[in-house]
Amino acid sequence: MAVAVTASAALVAALSPMLPSAPASAAEVAKETVVPAAPRYERMRGQLLHNSNIRAGVYGAGAQGFFHSLEGRQGTVWTRYSDGRTVSAPPKGEYVSLRGTSSDVLAYVHGDNRVDLWNAVDGTTRTFRMPDGQSLLGIYGGTVFSTHYEVPGEVSTRVLHLLHPQDDGTVVDTAVTGAPEGMRLGGAVGADADTFLFSARMNETSQRIVEVDRSTGRVLGSTQDLPADHYYTTVSPSHVLLYGKTAGAPVLSVPRHDLSATPVPLPAGHGVDPMSGVAVVGDWLVHRPVPGQAVRAVPLAGGEPVTLLSDSYPAISVTPEGGAVIVGGRTRARDDWGFQRIRPGADGGPPVVEQVKSLAPPPIPIQGLSLDQGRLVVAHHDGPGLRDDYLRLVTPSGTPEFGDRSRFRPSGYGMGGCPTGEGGCTPIRGTADGRVVWMENDHSAYGWVRADGPGQYDSWQRTNLPRGGEVTDVSGRYFLYSSAKLLYPYPLDGRVRRPAPSGGAQVTRPPAVMRPAGAAALSGDLLWTAAKVPGSLTAHNLSTRRNTETVAIGADCRPTEIQAVGRWLYWTCEGRAGVYDRTAKKSVPVPTGEAKLGDGFVVTHDRRAGKLTLTAVVGGKPVSRVIGDLPDTGASQRDLRWTVDESGPNAAYVDAQERVHLVPSGVPQQPLRLLDPVENAASVARREPDAVPETLTTVLLSKPAANRRLTVRSRTTGKVVDTRDGGAARGELSVGWHGNQRAGSREVALPAGSYDWTLSVMPADGTGAPLEVRGTVRLVR
Numbered sequence: 001m002a003v004a005v006t007a008s009a010a011l012v013a014a015l016s017p018m019l020p021s022a023p024a025s026a027a028e029v030a031k032e033t034v035v036p037a038a039p040r041y042e043r044m045r046g047q048l049l050h051n052s053n054i055r056a057g058v059y060g061a062g063a064q065g066f067f068h069s070l071e072g073r074q075g076t077v078w079t080r081y082s083d084g085r086t087v088s089a090p091p092k093g094e095y096v097s098l099r100g101t102s103s104d105v106l107a108y109v110h111g112d113n114r115v116d117l118w119n120a121v122d123g124t125t126r127t128f129r130m131p132d133g134q135s136l137l138g139i140y141g142g143t144v145f146s147t148h149y150e151v152p153g154e155v156s157t158r159v160l161h162l163l164h165p166q167d168d169g170t171v172v173d174t175a176v177t178g179a180p181e182g183m184r185l186g187g188a189v190g191a192d193a194d195t196f197l198f199s200a201r202m203n204e205t206s207q208r209i210v211e212v213d214r215s216t217g218r219v220l221g222s223t224q225d226l227p228a229d230h231y232y233t234t235v236s237p238s239h240v241l242l243y244g245k246t247a248g249a250p251v252l253s254v255p256r257h258d259l260s261a262t263p264v265p266l267p268a269g270h271g272v273d274p275m276s277g278v279a280v281v282g283d284w285l286v287h288r289p290v291p292g293q294a295v296r297a298v299p300l301a302g303g304e305p306v307t308l309l310s311d312s313y314p315a316i317s318v319t320p321e322g323g324a325v326i327v328g329g330r331t332r333a334r335d336d337w338g339f340q341r342i343r344p345g346a347d348g349g350p351p352v353v354e355q356v357k358s359l360a361p362p363p364i365p366i367q368g369l370s371l372d373q374g375r376l377v378v379a380h381h382d383g384p385g386l387r388d389d390y391l392r393l394v395t396p397s398g399t400p401e402f403g404d405r406s407r408f409r410p411s412g413y414g415m416g417g418c419p420t421g422e423g424g425c426t427p428i429r430g431t432a433d434g435r436v437v438w439m440e441n442d443h444s445a446y447g448w449v450r451a452d453g454p455g456q457y458d459s460w461q462r463t464n465l466p467r468g469g470e471v472t473d474v475s476g477r478y479f480l481y482s483s484a485k486l487l488y489p490y491p492l493d494g495r496v497r498r499p500a501p502s503g504g505a506q507v508t509r510p511p512a513v514m515r516p517a518g519a520a521a522l523s524g525d526l527l528w529t530a531a532k533v534p535g536s537l538t539a540h541n542l543s544t545r546r547n548t549e550t551v552a553i554g555a556d557c558r559p560t561e562i563q564a565v566g567r568w569l570y571w572t573c574e575g576r577a578g579v580y581d582r583t584a585k586k587s588v589p590v591p592t593g594e595a596k597l598g599d600g601f602v603v604t605h606d607r608r609a610g611k612l613t614l615t616a617v618v619g620g621k622p623v624s625r626v627i628g629d630l631p632d633t634g635a636s637q638r639d640l641r642w643t644v645d646e647s648g649p650n651a652a653y654v655d656a657q658e659r660v661h662l663v664p665s666g667v668p669q670q671p672l673r674l675l676d677p678v679e680n681a682a683s684v685a686r687r688e689p690d691a692v693p694e695t696l697t698t699v700l701l702s703k704p705a706a707n708r709r710l711t712v713r714s715r716t717t718g719k720v721v722d723t724r725d726g727g728a729a730r731g732e733l734s735v736g737w738h739g740n741q742r743a744g745s746r747e748v749a750l751p752a753g754s755y756d757w758t759l760s761v762m763p764a765d766g767t768g769a770p771l772e773v774r775g776t777v778r779l780v781r
Helices: none
Strands: 008-009 033-035 046-048 065-069 077-080 086-088 096-100 105-111 114-119 125-129 134-140 143-150 157-165 171-175 181-190 195-202 205-215 217-223 230-237 239-243 250-254 278-281 284-287 295-297 306-309 311-319 322-328 336-343 352-358 368-372 373-383 385-394 436-440 447-452 460-465 470-475 479-482 486-491 496-498 507-509 522-523 525-532 536-541 546-550 559-566 567-571 576-581 584-588 592-595 601-606 611-614 623-631 640-646 652-654 661-664 683-685 694-700 705-714 719-726 732-737 740-743 745-747 752-764 771-780
Touching: 046 322, 065 086, 096 322, 096 447, 105 134, 114 134, 125 157, 143 181, 157 181, 157 311, 181 205, 181 230, 205 536, 217 694, 230 278, 239 278, 239 447, 278 311, 278 322, 278 336, 306 322, 368 385, 368 652, 368 732, 373 661, 436 470, 447 479, 479 522, 486 522, 559 592, 567 592, 592 640, 601 640, 611 652, 623 652, 683 694, 694 752, 705 732, 719 740, 732 752
Parallel strands: 522 559, 683 771
Antiparallel strands: 008 771, 033 661, 046 065, 065 077, 077 086, 096 105, 105 114, 114 125, 134 143, 143 157, 157 171, 181 195, 195 205, 205 217, 230 239, 239 250, 278 284, 284 295, 295 306, 311 322, 322 336, 336 352, 368 373, 373 385, 436 447, 447 460, 470 479, 479 486, 496 507, 522 525, 525 536, 536 546, 559 567, 567 576, 576 584, 592 601, 601 611, 611 623, 640 652, 652 661, 694 732, 705 719, 705 752, 740 745, 752 771
16 A cells, blocks of 8 residues: 655755746757648548539530549539649529539539530639520530520421620620531530530431531531440540440540541540549540550550549549549558549650649548647547547657657547537646646536546546636646636546645545635645735645745736646736746746747747747747748637647647647756655565565656665664666656665565665756655555
8 A cells, every 4th residue: 555654855956057037049959840630531522523424525624724622612613723823713593503624714504594604714703694585505615505495396306506706795606507418416525725526317317526616616527437435535635435335345545636537446446434534644545444444555556554543433534625523542552542633745655643632532631639747649630520649759858859759548438528519629738747638528418527648547537627717827736727716736547636644544535625716826736825815826725735935926907817837827907917036936928818828938929910929938028030821710729729838948830731740949948846745665675686576665756857865874874785777767756666786686585674765767868957855654564
């Protein structure tokens, strides 16, 4: 059983030189470090604008860019090839359909026959109305293909039209004419800058593709007779491909400048699937083989195919100049996925692929940030209302270096506190013993606070707290719960540790300290509150339950917020803010705004300007600098998107790319101190060297330690009988003792009896002298 016995904690720092009187110069401040974002597993979602009627040969890609959807953007967007810049198209109203036009123009077709043509290149819109009695069939660039039926007698006649909208809203209507006797034109199947291609039936027996002049509407010529189902086409500046609707059907090719030439079949085995997309790029057929997800290029003149993309979505947008846009990746790596532009290769070689816009997995949004004792804990979005958490260890001094990312809480039980559709996530706050504390939001009638960490027994919770309250501070072994009427400093393990008289058992009892609602802060086991006298703060020791100190902050007002970190007290009231130095016994003015106090510095979020400012206060004069941008979201982002390490030199914030910036303050820290009374054992049993020793003492450190040394003396002789060294520690440090002494290479059992011991702990940052803890223990056999 662990009990408290005679012990003392002495800071040898009292004999060492005082801390520097001013912060390091800008040139001496260590540089910030950026922790990379964590990508999610799923790729970013995005799809090409692809009309459902593949036979029409109309696509959502133009000469300068292409239309598509994109995760995180509402509606349809357009992305420019040259620089990947994406702009949103105007929103679509009710009963409005969107249509691609095989150009950089997007068509909005309204239910009342009104059509808006939005040009993504210059942002202009032309509006026209369909002529009475005509039905819109397709739009190619600035030309509309429509139809109406004339009924001169008992037999109706289908008339095709090419409409040319003008800038003033009028329409130049050109009827399609010049078809030879016995030819019946069907629908448009493709177009380029000068002509339309229509399907046609000749004498109701043979299938052809007909070329129509775009400006005059005159039929210019046609292909030879084609197989009955070859009414799908793909048009490029040099070729027209003809193929049927059945996947794997053979492909025919004719020169673009002479449709009447004899169609040339592609080599066997290179059939295409119209629903997956087909393009002609230079002298190559680009398509998705059936079956499969790869995109391949096949020489039209024959030859071996070339794989352009190893994975893709089943859609291809053909560009007017003879290229294509596809969603896919050259490899199957998740970060290689994106909108890929395919263009003709040099000297007739295979097409070349360039990524226009990446669809690599985006970073997981950060919804909680804690930094304590150099433990960087990041809470990521993990579904509606839930968060997942990960840990990195940060070096305790100098330019921050961080370790590998690992799961923080191995239990996998979701961290909540992110209500859907209301407010924001609740902050997470680190504890010195390696856990984090947060509030759950389960819409119950009471408050619910949880603490958890990587240890098997780290999980703890407190329920039935007054509703509407919040966790306003965490320090040492306590958290502060503030409700509308009262303040509750609760121990994190459900009990209060109180040192007992020498040789007596440790006393545990429920918390009894409550204070009226108001400004309050924790620093270890000290509770700071605003005193009755304006401008005064009082410290209450939660372990001894006694008031220990009252300070005057130098402002004749009652603080509305207090924060405490050992020597330093942050306060704000009546539009002013400052940091009180308990050593120098005076306040230093600091910027107002949402703030968080560190060890010798304070970070303030100017929400209006969207800036984070770090102000050093060591030396009695404030020295401020902007450390980062953090736009306002309308809610507090403290301990969600920015924080400070109260036990270290760094501040941290999250940027727009979900990266964490670790920014050194450049301020020397306070000497190593205790955050809670020491827990010493009255007795330990002797153990074999290869066994786990009983715990001799447990201390809670104010900052990371580099190493420690345990020295044991016999109370009978006063001589040193054992010395044991240990490594680094962060926060809570438990030290055991086997009850042995070394005799050469052997471990020899010490006799039963009383032993004095001293634990010397060296600070990891090198600031201040070692912390020494002493005690007496009875060794039993």
